[in-house]
Amino acid sequence: MQQGGYGGGGGGMLPQQQQQQQQQQPYMTVPPQQPTSADEVRTLWIGDLQYWMDENYLYTCFAHTGEVASVKVIRNKQTSQSEGYGFIEFTSRGGAERVLQSYNGTIMPNGGQNFRMNWATFSAGERRHDDSPDYSIFVGDLAADVTDYLLQETFRTRYSSVKGAKVVIDRLTGRTKGYGFVKFSDxxxxxxxxxxxxxxxxxxxxxxxxxASNKNPTTQPKAPYQNPQGAQSENDPNNTTIFVGNLDPNVTDDHLRQVFGQYGELVHVKIPSAKRCGFVQFADRSCAEGALQALNGTLLGGQNVRLSWGRSPSNKQTQTDPNQWNGGGGYYGYGQGYENYGYAPPPPAGQDPNMYGSYPAGYANYQPPQQQQQMGYS
Structure with a gap:
């Protein structure tokens, strides 16, 4: 069967030529309309897109059908780079079904890979004005080839209430950080x-x-505390230490170890004597990032913890201070008064919790930690 044809002789165009014709193509980038039943679904999900495959490319692949209503490539809101997948809405379900059956698994024009397509999934919770709670989990140790869709489907095959998934991408390298989040409605x-x-x-x-922290639309976010250590600790790629503030007095080192240890290998955990704060050091930076993003604002003991980056070992004033773990000389440069670090600074650009909102309009956004979630320990 002949491929999409690029709409009349465009099959030999290179990516640069496609971009030059972009202004001439009547493609639309409005988000897919929300169906009210499965029979009305006429939108296809398309994945494994290369960085240059934009709306124009996808439109020209299927323009010959005369049934393309809109095209949307999902992009990272921080870098504007493609997330590697998108949505194609057709004017009828039949048109979408014919394209799915004819093209899925066949070679993409100029792409060197096969079309990877499926029906787009729209659950009751995925509405533009979705005020229902989200129940999220953290997923770490992900392989480099895991995409949002693969992570979502890994869970969706077992749990019908899965609303979506997001693999966190490094905004500088464009590669996965090895962790992500999955949202449930149940x-x-x-x-x-x-x-x-x-x-x-x-x-x-x-x-x-x-x-991970859950979404509660009725709860107002806590006012962030501006950490005087600033971006120095946040942006240090060697810093794997998290400051834990606003600790319940009954929380112990073992409690912290049990909770934070779920996110990766720990090097050290310490709650200085008589201080309502603690420090957790991970062996790996990405594990620390995942824990900070997932646990900030969650309920530990009887109080919501406030997480921020601690000062990294490379930045502390005395590298060999024997008291750094017992509160005598301060931990990693935090001297007297570090108990006041009770609020976390705004997440760094590369850790924006709203990255989970990269779906087109109509897909529920991941929200910053807001709802109280009891962290179980015994």
Missing amino acids: ESEQIRAMTEMQGVLCSTRPMRVGP
């Missing part, structure tokens, strides 16, 4: 998944699953 399925999916393979690696 709290009981979220709780089950944290146990049942622990160690289950996603692509080629077993997943590490842990709790």
